[in-house]
Amino acid sequence: MPQMEKAEAIESKRLLARAKGLCGLACVRWRDESVALPDTLKWQRKTLSANKVELHLRFPGEEMMPKKPTVDDARLILELYDLRREPELRKARQWWLITFWPKNADDFVKVATTMGSEENNWLRQVGSYWGIAVSFVLNGVVSEKLFFQLSFCGELYFIFAKVRPFLLEIREKMKNPDLFLTMEKAILGSKMARAQFEKVEARVAAMREQR
Numbered sequence: 001m002p003q004m005e006k007a008e009a010i011e012s013k014r015l016l017a018r019a020k021g022l023c024g025l026a027c028v029r030w031r032d033e034s035v036a037l038p039d040t041l042k043w044q045r046k047t048l049s050a051n052k053v054e055l056h057l058r059f060p061g062e063e064m065m066p067k068k069p070t071v072d073d074a075r076l077i078l079e080l081y082d083l084r085r086e087p088e089l090r091k092a093r094q095w096w097l098i099t100f101w102p103k104n105a106d107d108f109v110k111v112a113t114t115m116g117s118e119e120n121n122w123l124r125q126v127g128s129y130w131g132i133a134v135s136f137v138l139n140g141v142v143s144e145k146l147f148f149q150l151s152f153c154g155e156l157y158f159i160f161a162k163v164r165p166f167l168l169e170i171r172e173k174m175k176n177p178d179l180f181l182t183m184e185k186a187i188l189g190s191k192m193a194r195a196q197f198e199k200v201e202a203r204v205a206a207m208r209e210q211r
Contacts, residue, residue, distance in 0.1 A: 069143040076142050077152060080133055089129060092122035096159055101211055105169035112174060127180075130156050134186035148193040150200075157200035160187060164201070 084093060100119070102108045111119045134156070136142045147153060160183050163170060171179045187193045 069146045073143040073146050076136070077146050080136075081152065083129070089125055092125040093155065095119065095122045096126045096162075097155065100162070101208065102162065102166075103208075105166040105173055108163060108166075108170050109173045126159065130159065131182050134182050137186055137190075138182070144190055144192065148190055148196060150196050153193070153196070154200065156183065157187070157193075157197045158204060160184070161197070161201040161204035165205075 084090065100111070100123075102111075111117070111123055114120050133147075137144055137147050150157075160180065163180060167180060167184075171177050187197050
């Protein structure tokens with residue numbers, strides 16, 4: 001298994017283990033499809049026990065059932081936030097937010113297909129992090145109301161807004177129709193998230209014009 005895939009697998013197990021401990025889940029089965037590249041296009045199913053929770057993805061416009069926030073929800077949000085402070089993930093986030101401004105699908109594909117480069121690793125790390133995180137919302141593991149707060153999820157909106165203008169072309173060029181699909185369904189499947197995203201998307205568009 002390539003080194004990057006091992007790192008993603010370790011990070012995934014750590015997140016899922018924390019969700020299990022905080023929310024009393026026996027297991028979560030997830031699909032990391034947020035930044036699936038040519039060597040990771042197949043479904044990745046991680047079975048942690050005999051009991052499974054199926055990931056039910058929703059189509060844009062299909063509302064998620066609101067979940068009243070609990071103390072465990074708040075703890076999981078804080079755990080997810082704390083993971084961002086990991087040094088390498090912090091570098092990856094910095095690159096996504098400040099340095100990486102793809103002007104078209106080709107700009108994204110160039111990084112996504114340069115396997116082994118630092119930028120390629122960063123692309124994967126941040127995509128994997130948010131792919132796992134939003135899977136908790138789609139599974140009903142964590143409160144949508146807490147998760148989609150701009151103070152917590154602003155980074156997710158910002159990243160998705162950067163690629164959305166040419167997302168269909170990216171999927172076609174990468175031959176992966178599921179690229180960023182988990183993020184897309186989580187954001188567009190929530191009335192609250194859509195409202196927040198629209199504000200960020202407008203800001204990202206204005207920033208793109210100024211560059």
